[in-house]
Amino acid sequence: MFMDKLIEKIMEKNNPIVVGLDPQTYLIPQCIIDQYSKEEEPMGEIFWQFNKAVIDAIGQRVPAVKLQIAFYEQWGIEGLKAYQKTIRYAEEKGLMVIGDIKRGDVFSTAQAYASAHLKGPFECHAVTVNPFMGRDSIEPFLSLCKSKEKGIFALVKTSNPSSGEIQNLVADHKPIYRHLAQRVEKWGQDTLGKYGYSAVGAVVAATYPKEAKELREEMPNTFFLVPGYGAQGGRAEDIIHSFDDRGLGAIVNSSRGILGAYMQHKGKEVTLEEFQQSVITATEKMKKELLQALKENNKYQVYTEEEHQKI
Template identity: 40%
Template sequence: MVERFSNRLAREVSKKGAAVVGLDPRLEALPRDLARNAPPEERILAFYRETLPLIAAQVALVKPNIAFFERYGAAGYAAYEETCRLAREAGLLVIGDIKRGDVGSTAEAYAEEHFRHADALTLHPYLGSDSLQPFLRRCAAGDRGVFILVRTSNPSASEFQDLPFEGGNLSQAVARKVAQWAADSSPDEPGFSSVGAVLGATYAKDLGPYRELMPRSWFLIPGVGAQGGEVADLAAAFDTEGQGALVNQSRGIMQAFDPGDEDWRQKIEGALSHFVSELSSLCKQVP
């Protein structure tokens, strides 16, 4: 029998903490002398071939955002596949940040393809249950997970996600459904399920109320660093064992150097250990 994603996640987080490193490759931010005359997808892969072992030494998860790979067409898409493969080979769990969302038969195609590469996926909620079922089935029956967009980290998130309904706003209505999908996916097991939620660090004050709405969901929290969120504000997302939340940082780690720096590896390692210890102190503060 395969191990559930949520169980594997809990084990990894207890070993290495809640840090997730976002992989959003930008050519202009790569080390200047690394494969400098190679095509974009080769430069990206050269960078990750060197850095994924450094990342795996300190953290448990990476989150490649497929947009920054697709940017280079089919060759970039192949680099996404290879990045996921290299990450898993290094022992990392991979959250494929694909943010897909389509009608049922199309969702089947996305689920089949993207769960080949990643342990978990980010998904759009707008189309409702039937657009998520092909993914949720893999959470219930297997070793895969999802993180559904509930409250995103961008400034205009409020336009729709804060629209007031009777009983709350839209993101809270989505959160209630996530809680139901989470409960349905592992009705007989206590603890966290493999159906999680994306909640932006830029709206940290709402994490407590979201936790009440989604007691059994892992929170994937992007928006720390370049987007303005602060690690110190995220305590409400964690349980008393420091479980239940994952905090993503992308640019703050993978662009912790200038492209001309020769000591870029050391700077990435330094940024990683700073991030890991910041999160570790935070979890110790959780009452």
């Protein structure tokens, strides 16, 4: 069951972080660009080598990676080959892999998307979905959650500045994000795992802490994927309400904050080793922030004291 496996990886690594493998070109160290820019499919090769360097650096330290497919799609076929290759490599390294695809469409189309991303050419352990079209657009993904132990995270409250335009409109005394929350909680009902979370998670942003607190109460059996930490403005104290009393219930994503940390010190001219060290340092720093906030709020049960002393 996907969510159980994700939770066990989080406990094994003592770390509720998912690293976003979003190879925007400005984030890529010059040494990688120089070395691979003469390949036949240069952007594909550069993306793949960049991702491999990141996975080799933090593969033992984090439970999961998330790939934003848009940054691969932007480079067409070669980008999508790098997407595929990265998924396979991350999986080989024992990481849980989340495809950030935010697809959502009518049933027969959703079947094609679910097939593409949960069992076919771009198979991940879990994907994000857009629930705007209602249950039948999610149904094919739900089927694979059950038959192939996959997971989904449905958008409920997104991290962007204009997310409230639709999501915060109030219908029947409740904002739309709470209407979505009730549906998402229900969609997962018959897939509850041993930690009390279903295979149907929710995307709940770090940038809206008030909403996140409401949503944690509204969705006790729904695991949260939390975007918006760091670069987008979310802080450790903002995401604390997304966790349950054990310190479970959420996995926090950082992409630019981890991948681009090296640029603050050295600019684009780093060695591969310096880049990887910077990725490790940024991940450890974020882990420390999160675990400290969890500890201060008595939500530290599943994390080891020993681990906490080390950081």
